[in-house]
């Protein structure tokens with residue numbers, strides 16, 4: 001991504017959340033507070049973004065235009081973002097029920113999980129980390145919103161830590177950050193992030209989780225993509241226009257791994273695979289019960305939940 005600019009894809013995901021939330025059928029899959037917060041992030045971006053929000057997202061007549069654009073580029077991508085978020089929320093709630101007392105989100109973007117859950121779980125420390133340029137924008141938007149409705153990042157169990165994962169020393173920054181506890185059982189989350197890092201940077205992230213944990217159990221929930229037949233890491237169905245846009249925004253995909261290689265990859269880094277969720281998992285779990293199985297859903301980004309080998313040994 002551009003070093004001094006907020007992530008364009010994080011913004012796209014917030015916009016998608018709003019678009020799905022306004023859908024007469026799929027809208028019920030988006031928590032109301034997630035839509036409300038996403039609207040603040042989208043509106044805080046620029047005048048043009050506010051205009052696009054008003055015109056394309058709020059006016060019914062414009063919806064077919066956005067849907068057609070999605071069909072031409074990456075069909076079902078907006079619903080995919082919504083469902084991977086639902087899955088990660090369930091993963092987080094299950095981890096907390098199992099005794100996790102700290103949730104650290106890497107590359108949080110404009111995600112709303114920690115913002116929504118920290119109030120419900122006052123005994124759990126939530127820490128959002130992100131590239132400074134993206135996080136700055138989020139904190140400004142939250143602060144502006146807080147002045148209006150008294151919600152904001154003021155709680156002591158919600159912290160924000162700017163972290164560029166391509167810079168050395170980010171492990172120390174996490175260890176020394178306000179609120180972080182190395183002895184707390186921790187869930188780390190990397191949603192829509194690892195594909196933007198180089199393989200050595202992904203390795204460094206795995207090492208950091210270990211270095212920052214004082215023997216306490218760790219879980220790691222992350223999304224990943226597989227290298228395709230042409231060798232490129234990508235969704236299964238996407239157009240060249242998407243590749244070109246990602247390259248232009250300097251957010252092209254760099255790291256991927258085949259599902260079959262994942263257990264050995266994790267074991268070499270001290271983790272064991274607990275589960276992998278695919279678009280089929282999402283369809284069965286969220287769309288079929290709501291009679292929405294006919295909706296297009298992008299395929300090719302998976303959620304992996306891994307536990308450290310110690311935690312695995314205790315199960």
Ligand SMILES: C[S@@+](CC[C@H](N)C(=O)[O-])C[C@H]1O[C@@H](n2cnc3c(N)ncnc32)[C@H](O)[C@@H]1O
Nearest residue numbers: 007009010107108109131134164165166191192
């Ligand atoms: C596709 S967005 C995903 C945002 C969020 N996790 C979600 O799924 O809604 C990628 C995120 O990774 C962050 N990111 C990319 N490169 C990064 C880096 N070198 N260090 C820290 N964060 C980075 C961006 O700032 C952005 O928030």
